[in-house]
Amino acid sequence: MITISGILGGxxxxxxxxxxxxxxxxxxxxxxKGCISANRAYRYHAGDKDLKKILSEIIDQAELEVSECDxxxxxxxxAPSPLLPDRPEAKLEDIPIGARFADQEIAAMIAADxxxxxxxxxQIMGKSIREDIGALFGKYxxxxxxxxxxxxKLSKEKGWLIPPPLQxxxxxxxxx
Numbered sequence: 001m002i003t004i005s006g007i008l009g010g011x012x013x014x015x016x017x018x019x020x021x022x023x024x025x026x027x028x029x030x031x032x033k034g035c036i037s038a039n040r041a042y043r044y045h046a047g048d049k050d051l052k053k054i055l056s057e058i059i060d061q062a063e064l065e066v067s068e069c070d071x072x073x074x075x076x077x078x079a080p081s082p083l084l085p086d087r088p089e090a091k092l093e094d095i096p097i098g099a100r101f102a103d104q105e106i107a108a109m110i111a112a113d114x115x116x117x118x119x120x121x122x123q124i125m126g127k128s129i130r131e132d133i134g135a136l137f138g139k140y141x142x143x144x145x146x147x148x149x150x151x152x153k154l155s156k157e158k159g160w161l162i163p164p165p166l167q168x169x170x171x172x173x174x175x176x
Contacts, residue, residue, distance in 0.1 A: 012131040017076050021133050024124045028137075029069035030081035031120070035062040035113065037084045042110065044090040045101040050154055054147070058110060061143055068136060104160040107151060114148040 017025070036059055043055040070080040092100070101109075121141035128134040155161040 012133075015130050017072075017078075017133070018129060020127050021124075021130060022073070022076070022078055024127065025069045025073050025133070026078065026081060028120065028124065029066050029073070031117075032062040032065040032069070033081065033084050035059075035117075036066070037087060038113075039110070040087050042101060042106045044087075044092065045095060046103055046106055047092055048103045048158065050158075051103050051106060054150060054154065055106075055110070058114075058147060061140075061147070065140060072133075072136075103158070104155075107155045107158070107160045108162075111148065111151045111155065114144050114151060117144045118148065 039055050039059045039062070043052055043059070046052045046055060066083075073080045118141060121137045121144060124137040125134045125141065128137070152161070
């Protein structure tokens, strides 16, 4: 008779994945593959060198995520999602102005995508019962949080950030 502690004891990498972990790894890898493709396109559109650097770092991080998630899936007998075809290179000056994303738009899109990635990592960490899966997505979460802060700082420095309404004057509190 195999007990739960027998199946889920010892090295977590030897434990079976539950269906949620399988789906989350597969879906996260597929999203990272889309992230690589989209951010390569954004990099062709970007004119700002600092923005291009962050885009390259996002691509590098997504490639790492694909590699690590696909390796776990493959090791567990699950076929990963297919890779997307590489985009042909484009030069900024060859993209018509009306079809070009502005740096401000790109910064907003990658900030939103990074935010969504943080939520996804948190959800996967919360559902995981294998410690190695939780730790892997904890690592991704920390990296995405740091990238998000850099995107925010860059957006503020470049004047790209459009803040929501700010509370300039605060109402005075009445002591009862």
